[in-house]
Amino acid sequence: MSNLVIVLGDQLNLKMSSLHNFDKGSDTVLMSEVKEEATYVKHHKQKIAFVFSAMRHFSEVLEKEGHNTLYVKYDAKDNQGSLFEQIKHTCKNNSYSSITIAHPGEYRLLEEVKTWESKLNIPVNITSDNRFIASQQFFSDWAEGRKQYRMEFFYRELRKKTGVLMEDKQPRGGKWNYDADNRKPFGKNPDIPERTQFSPDEITEDVLNLVESQFSDHFGDIHNFSFAVTREGALSVLSDFVEQRLTDFGQYQDAMLEGDPWLFHSHIGLYLNVGLLMPEEVIQAAEEAYLNGDVPINSAEGFIRQILGWREYVRGFYWYFMPGLKEKNYLEASRSLPELYWSGKTKMNCMSQCVQDTKKYAYAHHIQRLMVLGNFALLTGIEPKALNEWYLLVYADAYEWVEMPNVSSMVLFADGGQLASKPYAASGSYINKMSNYCRNCEYSVKEKTGPQACPFNYLYWHFLYRHQENFSSNPRMAMIYKTMSKMDQTKFNHMLEDADTFLIKLENNEEV
Ligand SMILES: Cc1cc2nc3c(=O)[nH]c(=O)nc-3n(C[C@H](O)[C@H](O)[C@H](O)COP(=O)(O)OP(=O)(O)OC[C@H]3O[C@@H](n4cnc5c(N)ncnc54)[C@H](O)[C@@H]3O)c2cc1C
Ligand code: SF4
Structure with missing residues (x-):
């Protein structure tokens, strides 16, 4: 046998x-x-x-x-x-x-x-797939009978089940979530530790030569390759993160900086997703750092929520909603993927920077993926299948189980609100607040209309206007629709016209 x-x-x-x-x-x-x-x-x-x-x-x-x-x-x-x-x-x-x-x-x-x-x-x-903490059954049992499937509540169930960051059945520090202490932009000159990099050994050199000869027409640069390729290497990326960057992970997790996508992030997603690291050991390392007094609770909890919360949740969500998830298109988005997602050629500095980072490193951090590249796709109405394919192929950590819920449900609101309570849509002021991209941009983030105006500004209102029927009764969007109703009509119409002109240029593959 x-x-x-x-x-x-x-x-x-x-x-x-x-x-x-x-x-x-x-x-x-x-x-x-x-x-x-x-x-x-x-x-x-x-x-x-x-x-x-x-x-x-x-x-x-x-x-x-x-x-x-x-x-x-x-x-x-x-x-x-x-x-x-x-x-x-x-x-x-x-x-x-x-x-x-x-x-x-x-x-x-x-x-x-x-x-x-x-x-x-x-x-x-x-x-069974034991690269995850929660089984598919655990997710189904939690999801059954719900109309909305919010990550936060799933995460709390997993905290209770595993005892992670719990004390006497209560969350450590007294709160489940420390997001209010996070989401800060950088000050002038952030002191960011070098990311852990590896020189290719003989095996990797052979593979790099193979890729250059057999996959030359695939997206991306190959010469910047410096990922770990062994469990030992992945473990050292994890321990460097915990020692050098976890303390600041929480407060800066949403910040963006021109020329550096790595920042205070962990860079372990690709290792977790191929099994070189297991989620339990990653969570344990962060929890221990907190219990030893080495890192604050907002950073430990913020990081653990990404792994025990988001990662486990999207995987459960994927299997629960497949194969239907693949076909979802609640906003009936139909635009094909603009060329700038491949070339990075655009006057919009934020978009150009995020595409260049992606091309160079097969990496961009969460907010670059969500609030720049994703936000643009949402506002311009890019068709879900085309966008899913792009995200699936450009990132080293991309597999359909994690990419699709993030792209279809989180970025494009294609599931009509099963994952998110409202779309992650934002104007240029969010990008300006969280990054230094706008300083070197040909557009002006302060201007709302006219040739110099930041496209995110008018595209944002165009999106809200054309999807009024979808969103105006959403309680979380009541304020923004109230603001819209009070806007000067001439100025508002001007923004809609600018957005129409922009979308035509995008359609015609003209540089925007
Ligand atoms: C549009 C879009 C597409 C994405 N596609 C992928 C993908 O294909 N593969 C992937 O692993 N992650 C994906 N993510 C989630 C997240 O952006 C990456 O996990 C993260 O950027 C990886 O870098 P890091 O290891 O430095 O993460 P950190 O910021 O240090 O976070 C730590 C870990 O938390 C987990 N995590 C954080 N956010 C999420 C999330 N939303 N969903 C699932 N896990 C999460 C990851 O395992 C990550 O390694 C996507 C997010 C968006 C908005
Ligand atoms: S001005 Fe607008 S397009 Fe330019 S970098 Fe800022 S947000 Fe992006």
């Missing part, structure tokens, strides 16, 4: 459930760099390099631990191009009594895995 265990590129941890009952005497692990997964969207070059290099390093760990491992490189002669064909090929040459795979992260892949058993005529055992 021998079992073939499939380890996917985002399941790189010895604790994965698929390896729990591994018999070193008879079982085999199969890992494969397949074209189908690397190209179903044209992932950023650094994302492919990261996943392939981390996979190659992890296969060495498996071998060292005594797991018989079959590793198929992208350019190997017997690479079959797709996961299923690779497994079929492997099963043809060896006889396996069963196949085991941990629950894939994406709906698309799970649907495919479910067909293997009948196609191969071998039992296929799908084990």
